[in-house]
Amino acid sequence: MMRDFTLTIDKKKAAKALGYLLCLTAFYILSSARGVLSDVNYATVNALPFLVAAIAFYDGPYMGGVMGVYGGLLLSISSSTVEGAEALGLALFGVLCGSVGVLFMRRFLLSILACGSLFITLRGIFSATYYALFYSIPFRSIFAGYLRILAISIVPGAVGYFLIKAIHRRFSEVEY
Amino acid sequence: MKLLRSRLFGFVLAITLLCTGLMVWSAYTDRPSVLSRGLGMVVTPVQNVLSEAAQGVKDFFGYFYRYAALEEENARLQAEIEQYREMEQKYLVAINENTELRQLSGLAAKHRDFTFELCQVSSVYRGAAQVGMVLSKGSDSGIEQGDTVMTSGGLVGYVSAVGPNYSEVVTVLDIAFKAESKISRTRETVIAEGDFELLSDGCFKLSYLPTDCNIQEKDLVETSGYAGIYPQGLILGRVRELRRDASGLTKYAVVEPVDEITELKWVYVVKDFEVVE
Numbered sequence: 307m308m309r310d311f312t313l314t315i316d317k318k319k320a321a322k323a324l325g326y327l328l329c330l331t332a333f334y335i336l337s338s339a340r341g342v343l344s345d346v347n348y349a350t351v352n353a354l355p356f357l358v359a360a361i362a363f364y365d366g367p368y369m370g371g372v373m374g375v376y377g378g379l380l381l382s383i384s385s386s387t388v389e390g391a392e393a394l395g396l397a398l399f400g401v402l403c404g405s406v407g408v409l410f411m412r413r414f415l416l417s418i419l420a421c422g423s424l425f426i427t428l429r430g431i432f433s434a435t436y437y438a439l440f441y442s443i444p445f446r447s448i449f450a451g452y453l454r455i456l457a458i459s460i461v462p463g464a465v466g467y468f469l470i471k472a473i474h475r476r477f478s479e480v481e482y
Numbered sequence: 483m484k485l486l487r488s489r490l491f492g493f494v495l496a497i498t499l500l501c502t503g504l505m506v507w508s509a510y511t512d513r514p515s516v517l518s519r520g521l522g523m524v525v526t527p528v529q530n531v532l533s534e535a536a537q538g539v540k541d542f543f544g545y546f547y548r549y550a551a552l553e554e555e556n557a558r559l560q561a562e563i564e565q566y567r568e569m570e571q572k573y574l575v576a577i578n579e580n581t582e583l584r585q586l587s588g589l590a591a592k593h594r595d596f597t598f599e600l601c602q603v604s605s606v607y608r609g610a611a612q613v614g615m616v617l618s619k620g621s622d623s624g625i626e627q628g629d630t631v632m633t634s635g636g637l638v639g640y641v642s643a644v645g646p647n648y649s650e651v652v653t654v655l656d657i658a659f660k661a662e663s664k665i666s667r668t669r670e671t672v673i674a675e676g677d678f679e680l681l682s683d684g685c686f687k688l689s690y691l692p693t694d695c696n697i698q699e700k701d702l703v704e705t706s707g708y709a710g711i712y713p714q715g716l717i718l719g720r721v722r723e724l725r726r727d728a729s730g731l732t733k734y735a736v737v738e739p740v741d742e743i744t745e746l747k748w749v750y751v752v753k754d755f756e757v758v759e
Contacts, residue, residue, distance in 0.1 A: 335525060338605040338616075339532040340747075348682050350608050367490055371497050378501070382514075383522045384607040384616050386642055386652055389515055390504030397497045405490060430610070437611055441657060443678045451610025 322477035326361055326373050329469050333357060333462065334380040349454045354381060355429075356422035356463030358396055360470035362404035363413045363421075370400030399425050418467045419460060426456045512627060512643075519645040522616075526648040529604040530618050537747070596713065597754040599623050604648065606744050611678050613655040613743060617751065620645045628711070630752040635740035636717030637661075637705060638749050649751070653743050654686050654718060661711070663688070663718055666702040670695065672735075674703060674718055680736055684743065685722060688735040695733060699723055703737055713755045 337351040354377040362370025378393025385392070403421050411417035430452025437443040507515050514522065544552075602618040619625055621644045629641040631651050639653035652658050657676040664671055672688040680687055691697060701721040707714025719737040726733050 331525065335528050335532060338607065339529045339536060340603055340606050348608060349610075350606075368493055371493060375497060375501065379517055379521055380525070382518060383525060383648075384605055384614060384650070385609060386612055386614055386650065386656070386658060388505050389508035389518050390501040393504065394498065394501035397501065398494070401490070401494055401497070433610065437657075437678070441611070441678070443611065443657070447678055448610045455610070 318477045322365070322473060323369065323372075325473040325477065326357075326369070326470065327376060329466070329473065330354060330357055330373060330377050330380065333466055334377070337462070338384050349451065349458055351462050352381070352426065352455055352459050353422075353462035353466045355396065355399065355425040356418055356459070357466040357470055358400045359403045359407070359421040359425070360418045360467045362400045362402075363408055363411075363418060364470065364474040365404070366408075367401040367404030370404035371397045372400075374398070374400030395429065396425075415464060415467055419463060422463050423456055423460070426452060426459065430456075514643050514645055514650075522620075522645040522648045526604050526616060526618060526645075529616070530602060533602075533604060596752050599625060599751045599753055601625075601649070601749055601751055603746050603749060608744065611657045611681065613653045613676075613681060614642070615639075615651045615653060615743075615746070615749075617641075617649040617651060617749065618647070619751070620648045622646050624753050625649050625751050626753070630712050630716070630755075631749050632716055632752060633741050633746065633749055636719065637712065638739075638741065638743060638746065640712075641751065651749075654739055655681055655684065655743055657681065659686065661718070662706045662708050663703050664706045665697055665721075666704050666717075667698075668696050668701075670697065671706060672697075672703070674737065683736075683738075685736050685738045686719070688721070688737060689732075691724075691733040691735060693726075693731075693733055697721060697724060697735055701735075713752060 333353050337353060358370060358374045358377050361373045374395075374397035375393045378391075378396040379389070381387075381392040381396070382389045399421075407417070407421055411420070430449050433452065434445045434448035437448045438445040504515050504517070599619060601623075603615050604618050605616045607614040607616070617625075617631070625641060625644055627641055627644050629649075631638040631640060631653075637654060639651045639656070639659060641649045642652045643650040653676075654661075654674070655676050657678055659674075659676040661674050662671065663674040673690065674686060674688055677685075677687045688697070688703065699721055703718040703721065705712040705714060705716045705718060717740050719739040722736045722738050724733050724735050
């Protein structure tokens, strides 16, 4: 009996991880497919940091890290950034949210939005510094571009949070 | 030491090594990794379907809320067609004259043989300093990294990475884009490159022009064909205006591409071309 019970828990974990993967994929496809959310106010929606933050808050640093790698790989398909860089950034962000973020914040919408926004802002600072150093583009201009991405990604990010929450609840019930 | 032995530290280390490995692989081989290729193979067909569906919905509702605009556009296009018909006549005369002049001067005409691959635009990416797109075909169709991407109007960009069934494209608007070009009217050689300031207007620029350069508004810019990177004579765009650099020592020209890059649905990839002098 004990063995069956463990199997059920493992299956639920696997189903939950699959749900998260599908959710990340769906958000990526929706935001990058031509004519959907790929060109909103001259920017492409990026809700994946919010989803990774939500996963990390609900399932801890390990799931957050793995989903961060997956999300980063998805992002690298359509961007010209070196493959692996987005994955590394998003994975470390997932680990930090799951290990440090949960110590200081409650698991609710505003925390997820704050963390996701912080990630996009930091990504913007990093990117703007890079372009300022190597392309002599004013820091403020690139950074403003990232703020625009942030502005259009908050609502999809909030929707993503509720989806992640629903998936987590659905597959976290213990069966007796 | 306790931290170094913790499970979380090991996990972070593993992720860092994996991602660093991917970065090194990507930088070294200039190709997407197996992971990225696999994801691209799965995601791109879904993007195609979704893009088509979105376009269908947009077109359907467009009939209702854009009827007046469509009528206006139709009238304008009719007028343009008339104008182009007249121009075509003039061009035919000019082409005949040009052929005779070439023969007279003893120069051999340049021959180009393009091998085309028609591709659907699966997705468009607009970053803070990047404008890229993903196409529906890849190495399975013979597309290679560096291949030229164009429409019947002119150059769109180049293939920056290739997966089995998708290709990533850096467009002429991307700040990573740079190409040696010519002004069609004067044959002056110029450098065309993406520019951050002009990106949001859907334009790019011709840099470092001397203040006394002979470039005018509406001049056509075309690829020079030097070094064989791009085929010769592909139209890059039309000069919209000339501006002075911040230093005041040089000018630059703002160029608008022939096509609305982010609105393209289909493009051609030039898999092979030959320039015979």
